[in-house]
Amino acid sequence: MRISHRRKKEEPKKAYAVNEGITALELMLLGKDGSNLGVMGTGKALQLAREQGLDLVEINPITTPPVAKLIDFGQFRYNQEKEARLQKAHQHVVEIKGVRISLRIGEHDLEIRRNQALKFLNDGNKAKIEMLLRGREMQQVGRAIEMIRNFVAEVNKIVPIRWEQDVEKQGNKVTAIIAKS
Helix, strand or coil, rough: CCCCCCHHHHHHHHCCCHHHCCEEEEEEEEEEEEEEEEEEEEHHHHHHHHCCCEEEEEEEECCCCCEEECCCCHHHHHHHHHHHHHHHHHHHCCCEEEEEEECCCCCHHHHHHHHHHHHHHCCHHHHHHHCCCCCHHHCCCHHHHHHHHHHHHHHHHHHHEEECCCCCCCCEEEEEEEECC
């Protein structure tokens, strides 16, 4: 199987305008508890934030007037990063795991491969059943396709599956991809 070394794309972090970084002249101001304090000038809102020992953070710069909130920015940023980490921890990336069989495989080895495919499917991954044909085996493509179909039928008896990719011949390989339904 080929190993992929692709780099994961990082999502750009949302930049907030804080305190003196706010360029709008007037703001719709929200209090620490989320209550509406009304529309006021940026200077007055900044002075109010300093009196309370908080930061003035522009939450929604698109609206007219922009919405700003009185919050502790360090705590706000920490809570957002914590929430992002939790979301990342709860997601599962589906992988395609490979199971390689051959025309000359023994019954016991086939059983081991079947258990391996079941383990992959039960973990929530897809299984790619692959058969390499070498030399004179290239003339036995029909037998190879039939063998993969029988293998998948045996797996289907234990765990209900769906075909992600039907049995195909690609060069000297015969492959199929299945997933748990």
